[in-house]
Amino acid sequence: MLKRELKINFKTFAIWTSILLGIFLVVFLLYPSIVSDQNIEMLNEMIKIFPEEMLKAFNMDISSIDTAFGWLKTEGFVFILLITGCYAGILGSNILLKEENDQTIEYLNGLPVSRTEILLKKYLAGLIYVLSLIGITIIFNYACLLLSGDFNQKQYFLLSLTPIFSSIVIYSLCFFLATFTHKTKKMLGISLGIVFVSYVFQIFSSISESTEFLKYFSIFTLSDIRYVIENISINYINILLSIILSIILLSASLVRYKHKELI
Amino acid sequence: MVKEILKIKKLTKYYGKTLGVKDLTLALKEGEIFGFIGPNGAGKSTTIRSIMNLINKTSGQVFFQDEELTKDAINLKRQIGYLPSEVNLYEDLTVKKMLDYHASFYPNTSQERCKYLVDLFQLPENKKIEDLSFGNLKKLGIILAFMTEAKLLILDEPTNGLDPIMQQRFYELLKAEKAKKTTIFYSTHILSEIAKICDRVGIIKDGQLIKVETIEELKSKNLLFVTVSSPDIEKIANEFQLTNQIENQTVRFQTKLDSNTIIKRLSKYQIDKILINEPTLEDLFFHYYK
The missing domain is CATH 3.30.70 (Alpha-Beta Plaits)
Known part of the structure; x- marks a missing residue:
């Protein structure tokens, strides 16, 4: 069953991977021409006119965009967080509901497999793809950065691991929410909503002290890029929180799915 | 004494406030073909879906070979062949791959049995499921239900979509299964089928089982x-x-x-x-x- 799940979700995975790598390929190809001395001066002048809050939101106050790695630390990881978050959300919503949507659930339920097995294998297949998307992006960007010049490799790898935490929690949350409905379309809107609302909350939480509390409502707080840039280490609380949240959501999904009416 | 292989005890299912099935109690004997008749909306599919645990029972229990048939009773499910009224399968697979996939869940499935059924129903093995006609899809559903040599077959409107020649072959297949002591729960609204193949019949009306009798008993009423x-x-x-x-x-x-x-x-x-x-x-x- 796991093999089949991996097979049927491969096409979507390939599309999302191509989109993500395509964006980075274009950036890495164009970046050398953008970062000429003259352009960098212009960019630095431009950045000076941005409000401090905005620079903070994109980590531009602690990182310069005069190198490809610098760009990656500011905007690049925002792309990775958003794209892997969207992919994780959509996959989490779809992977269970596809059987109900295609009405193949009646066949699947008739097979000698327990609901626990169905759920765990589907969860695992999705998890493999979420981690693979991030893993391939890490390798691809690493190769591109090697060709672009020197960079702090330890910082790069630590930064690259951060999207895993938010993506897995988004995936688990959408997977859990999918046990409450039969409709894929409904869940698609909810999953994208979770990603974008989380992102907006995270941006606002970094803008001012009065909105800082919003970070507690954003899943992207678990992927604290700023902390990694400043400390060159990952906040272990975030790792722990991600694991705990994912386990809780998976357990809740198991309980819910066992009692779900499949038709 | 003939063993009772499937026992349904006081099965009740409400969809919110709407009644699906109420207090349905029924026992199927080993090797019998039990016809389950009733018009649309009488509760036939609700009963079958409750047996198969696709929906949650409001109350009641289902026992197969004296063990409760729960959602996770894998060993019991392995001995049940199920044909839903609407056959929906993985459209990306070919017939051959679907058969192999199905067989992978049943370790004792023989290739010969599968080939015999494919030949019997003249099903094109290399066609993709998305390209199958309604009738061919039904045939594939029948093959999947019968290929595992199940002890209990639950068939919901099995001949719907089959041409008369295939229907005849299907009835012969049923007779062969009966000879092997397979118990068959046969839900239909085609009454001529019931008279032709069933040993006993249960009539369901407004979610309640109103009569269970042999065909002979039914016909010998002083009516x-x-x-x-x-x-x-x-x-x-x-x-x-x-x-x-x-x-x-x-x-x-x-x-x-x-x-x-x-x-x-x-x-x-x-x-x-x-x-x-x-x-x-x-x-x-x-x-x-x-």
Whole structure:
């Protein structure tokens, strides 16, 4: 069953991977021409006119965009967080509901497999793809950065691991929410909503002290890029929180799915 | 004593406040073909989906071979072949790959059995499921249900979509399964099928099982159907206290009187035509549905 799940979700995975790598390929190809001395001066002048809050939101106050790695630390990881978050959300919503949507659930339920097995294998297949998307992006960007010049490799790898935490929690949350409905379309809107609302909350939480509390409502707080840039280490609380949240959501999904009416 | 292989005890299912099935108790004997009849919305599919645990029972239990058939009873599920009324399978697979995928869940499935069924129903193995016609999809559903040599077959409207030749082959397959002591739960609304293949029949009405009898018992009820054509038809209707519709001086009615009494009472009137016959299964079905 796991093999089949991996097979049927491969096409979507390939599309999302191509989109993500395509964006980075274009950036890495164009970046050398953008970062000429003259352009960098212009960019630095431009950045000076941005409000401090905005620079903070994109980590531009602690990182310069005069190198490809610098760009990656500011905007690049925002792309990775958003794209892997969207992919994780959509996959989490779809992977269970596809059987109900295609009405193949009646066949699947008739097979000698327990609901626990169905759920765990589907969860695992999705998890493999979420981690693979991030893993391939890490390798691809690493190769591109090697060709672009020197960079702090330890910082790069630590930064690259951060999207895993938010993506897995988004995936688990959408997977859990999918046990409450039969409709894929409904869940698609909810999953994208979770990603974008989380992102907006995270941006606002970094803008001012009065909105800082919003970070507690954003899943992207678990992927604290700023902390990694400043400390060159990952906040272990975030790792722990991600694991705990994912386990809780998976357990809740198991309980819910066992009692779900499949038709 | 014949072993009871499937036992349904006080099965009740409500969809919110709407009744699906109420207090349904039923036992299927080993090796019998049990016909389950009722019109659309009577509760046939609700009963089957409850047995298969696709939906949650409001109350009641289902036992298969004396063990409760729960959602996670894998060993029991391995011995059940299920054909839903609408066959929905993985459209990206070919027939061959679907059969292999299905077989992978049943370690004892033999290739010979699978090949025999594919040949019997003349199914194109290399076609993708998305390209199959409705009839071919039904055939594939039948093959999947029968290929694992299950002890219990639950078939929901199995012949819907099959041409007469395939229907005949299907009935022969059922007979062969019965000879192997396979128990078959056969849900349909085609009454002629029930008379042809079933040992017993259960009639479900408004979510309640109103009758369980053998076909012979059903037919041997003291119930006669009388069709009379007469110029005195109004008087005859009064004589037998009929409320039936009279058309062209002809009335058809059912009665528990014996033939002699009927003829004696009709002899007072001028009769053009008279037909007294035993009820067909259709007649009995409508009798219970009045």
